[in-house]
Amino acid sequence: MKALAARRHHRFAPAVLLLLALLVTGGVYAALAPSPASADTASTADIETGKKLFQANCATCHGANAEGSPGVPSLVGVGAAAVDFQVSSGRMPMQMSGPQAISKPRQMDEEQTAALAAYVSSLGAGPAIPTDAQVDPADGDIANGMALFRTNCAMCHNAVGAGGALSEGKFAPALWETTPRNIYQAMLTGPQSMPVFNDANVTPEEKQDIIAFLVDQREGSAGGNALGGLGPVSEGLWGWAVGMGVLIGAAVWIGAKSS
Amino acid sequence: MSTTASNQHREAPAKPTTPAGKAADYLDQRTSIGVLVKEFARKVFPDHWSFMLGEIALFSFVVLLISGVFLTMFFEPSMALTHYEGQHPANMHGQLMSVAFASTLEMSFEVRGGLLMRQIHHWSALIFMAAIVTHMMRIFFTGAFRKPRELNWLVGMTMLILGLAAGFSGYSLPDDVLSGNGLRITDGVIKSIPVIGSYTSYLVFGGEFPGAHIVPRLFTIHILIVPGLLLALIALHLFLMVLNKHTQYPGGGRTDDNVVGFPALPVYVAKMTGNFFIIFGVLALMGATMAINNVWNYGPFDPSPVSAGAQPDWYMLFLEGSLRLMPGQGTEWVIAGFTLPLNILVPAMVVPGLLFTFLFVYPFVEAKVRGDEREHHVLDRPRNVPTRTALGVAFLTAFIILALAGSNDLIATHFHLSINSITWVFRVLIFVGPVFAFWVTKRVCLGLQRKDRELVLHGHESGRIVRFANGEYIEVHRPLDEQERWLRVNYHAYEPLRIEPKSDARGVKRKGYGADRRWQRLSRFFFEDRVEPVTPAELAAAHAHGEHDELAPAEHPAIGAGVGAGHGTTQGH
Structure with a gap:
């Protein structure tokens, strides 16, 4: 300690301390930071294939090096999860410009999607594709998922995930057919108008709970045909169409019997 | 009493032989109800399918009463907090909620037939309101509100408003997010009333929204006050219908002085009974196959979440639309420290006020511009x-x-x-x-x-x-x-009204000429073409x-x- 005390006022001491502080900060960050995109599985060959696919299908809008262009986001650092979400749900490559990219039958198969994801994540670290275990609805808590969903998601996606309107023709899509993996990825990457729900905000376990709740909704309603899960407007419409339709029909029939 | 006795002596009618006949005779000897039955059985009603629209409303109200009684056996109107212990539905297990909401879930998932009853009750409510509106359309477009039926129109209008009150109060009882959103809007509308708004809101909710009183209060309104008033008014409505006689469609031989149709017994009693079973059947079928108001989708009430697609039942949708259409910017005025929220007052008070006023006054305005005092029994x-x-x-x-x-x-x-x-x-x-x-x-x-x-x-x-x-x-x-x-x-x-000249032969101005002119102008709007x-x-x-x-x-x-x-x-x- 004496030696340290003696050198405390050495003129290089601040520089040494600064260096130490930087090393510690960097070390802690490296240990705690979210793991970068599927670097372990992506081979150089994948990245090469991905690059070619990217240049053929995506570069027109996103730029030759995925740097983006006016009105089109840069893909550096979006991560494999974002690529997998957009491409596997058929939103990308985009068919036409509009208020938002529309989900359609996927244009790229599993392998191509993986190659694209590997290429994009090689450009900069970002969220990785979740594992099957992470998105398994069987392990989620439905009740907790419901509580989280109605606090964070239902204002756009409707109480049971039937979808809802946003401004200027944009919309929050219905979630009846969205795969658990895509649901997870959407929360992680916040595509289009959707905000990002990162792991500090909604933990991976909570994301799994939400998936469990949404998958449970697909069982249908205990009360019969759910009428789209859209609430009172569709109930009113069906009430008029079916209920009043049949009852007025019956009245006409009864009234016609004798006259 | 003595006259009855002497009658029996004189005529010595044959004793009834069938069990039904004996029962009827027993009843008649004690109540003289036979007179009434004879009168009603022979009463003639005109025939048309559109005269059965009111029946749809009446019979769905009967279904509402029957299913509603069942629901009150299991519903607990309390806003005390509890954790839901039931396993079904999975998304509600263990959640914190009001006793009202928990009892709604238990009624739906634990009580045999409970969910079916809830759904029948809710569908009946939608059909009840739909039938009232359809019935009113028939009355309006055929002019059945003309003399002597203006009063019955007012009774019907009051029932329409009571129907809205019944629907709204019942919709709010389960204490789920969706109905809570509706109550929140109600609270906002009440608070938008100048000067007395916030006091009234505190009075209604027993403190700041949502408080702990609104569910029990709405329960009393929903199961006692509104249905009681509705029952009384239905009785009055039907009594006035019998008293005024039923209207009939125009056709050969039908005039304002006769009624062409069939006797109530057996024709109409048979038709009405058949119609009742059809209505009950359709409502039960809807309740059994079509899900309605699955409150567990929305969860227990919490003032913060509002889900997309949050709307009231169809009969309140016009108010929701009125609020959604009103521009918010520049319509909230602050005058000397007091806020005048026209963005709420206009759509939530003025718009429905105009609509209902039109319906209430129309028969009287039309009678005035028609300028006739005749009774009308043949429809237009x-x-x-x-x-x-x-x-x-x-x-x-x-x-x-x-x-x-x-x-x-x-x-x-x-x-x-x-x-x-x-x-x-x-x-x-x-x-x-x-x-x-x-x-x-x-x-x-x-x-x-x-x-x-x-x-x-x-x-x-x-x-x-x-x-x-x-x-x-x-x-x-x-x-x-x-x-x-x-x-x-x-x-x-x-033809448009003809009015007395402005001044008499001596040039003296006539009193009330201005009002007459205005009525004449309105009359011209009606009958010029x-x-x-x-x-x-x-x-x-x-x-x-x-x-x-x-x-x-x-x-x-x-x-x-x-x-x-x-x-x-x-x-x-």
Whole structure:
């Protein structure tokens, strides 16, 4: 300690301390930071294939090096999860410009999607594709998922995930057919108008709970045909169409019997 | 008593032999109910399917009462907090919620048949309101609210408003997020009333929203006050209907002094019973197969979440739409520290106020501008009162536009439209739509009346072309039979009011002239455009002309064709 005390006022001491502080900060960050995109599985060959696919299908809008262009986001650092979400749900490559990219039958198969994801994540670290275990609805808590969903998601996606309107023709899509993996990825990457729900905000376990709740909704309603899960407007419409339709029909029939 | 005894002595009627006969005799000897039964069994009711629309409302109310009694056995109107212990539904297990919400879940998932009863009850409520509205349309468009039935119209209107109150209070009972959102809007509307708003809100909710009192209070309103009043008013409604006698559609032999139809027993009793079973059956089927108000989708009430697609039941949708259409910017005024929220007051108070006022006063205004004191028991064909029909269609257009505006988010997602554009379109349509609907409907009615005139004067086109010896062709027209003609000529085309002059012979100004002028102006709006029914003289002239047809070309204009607009249609076929 004496030696340290003696050198405390050495003129290089601040520089040494600064260096130490930087090393510690960097070390802690490296240990705690979210793991970068599927670097372990992506081979150089994948990245090469991905690059070619990217240049053929995506570069027109996103730029030759995925740097983006006016009105089109840069893909550096979006991560494999974002690529997998957009491409596997058929939103990308985009068919036409509009208020938002529309989900359609996927244009790229599993392998191509993986190659694209590997290429994009090689450009900069970002969220990785979740594992099957992470998105398994069987392990989620439905009740907790419901509580989280109605606090964070239902204002756009409707109480049971039937979808809802946003401004200027944009919309929050219905979630009846969205795969658990895509649901997870959407929360992680916040595509289009959707905000990002990162792991500090909604933990991976909570994301799994939400998936469990949404998958449970697909069982249908205990009360019969759910009428789209859209609430009172569709109930009113069906009430008029079916209920009043049949009852007025019956009245006409009864009234016609004798006259 | 003594008269009954002497009657029995004198006539010594045969003793009834069947069990039913004995029971009836037993009852009759003690209550003389036979007199009443005889009177009612022979009472004649006119026949038409549209007279059964009110029955749909009545019988769905019966279903509401029966299923509602079942629900009260299990519902606990308490806002105390509890954790839900049930396993079903999975998304509610272990959650913190009010006892009211928990008991709704238990009723749905633990009680046998509970969910079915809840759904039957809710569907019945929707159909109850839908049937009331449809019934009112029939009354309005056929003019069944005219003397002597204005009072019954008021009774019906009051029931409509009570129906809204019943629906709203029941909808709010389960204490789920969706109904809580509705209550939150109600709270906002109450608070928007200048000066007394916040005090009234505290009074209603027993403190700051949501408080711990609103569910028990709404429960009392929903199961005691509103149904009690409704029952009393239904009794009054039916009593007045019997007292005033039922209206009948126009047709051969039907006048304001008779009733053409069938006796209540057996015809109408059979029809009514059949209709009741059909209505009960349809409602039960809907409750069994179509999910409605699955409150566990929304979860227990919490003031913070509002999900997309949060709307009230259809009969309140016009209010929701009215609120959604109102621009928010620049419509909230702060005057000397007091906020005047016109963005809420106008859509939530003024708009429904206008709509309901129109319905309440219409029969009286129309009677005044018609200027007749007669009783009316024969219904109008809607085309024969073009302005009324057009006003009714304009009203419905406004109501439908508001209801659609209340569903603007669903229209946006289902038709891939921009919600902003939809809202702007409706903002314009709510002013333009009713006027356009009025104009189109009135034109259609006048056109139909002219068509009727032409039919009466010239008969049906037979499609048979006859060639005369001189080479001329005519189409033979088949004259209308008596019934067809009666239907088309037996109405009165009212003329605008005639009023006394402004001043008398000595130049003294008459009191009340100004008011008379205003009524006359309104009357002109109603009756300026009109098509007179064919008079017997016109008919005779047309017939003479028709015979003439056989000799001369049909292109000759008809002789002495009627008044005003009738002219055009009597020429050239």
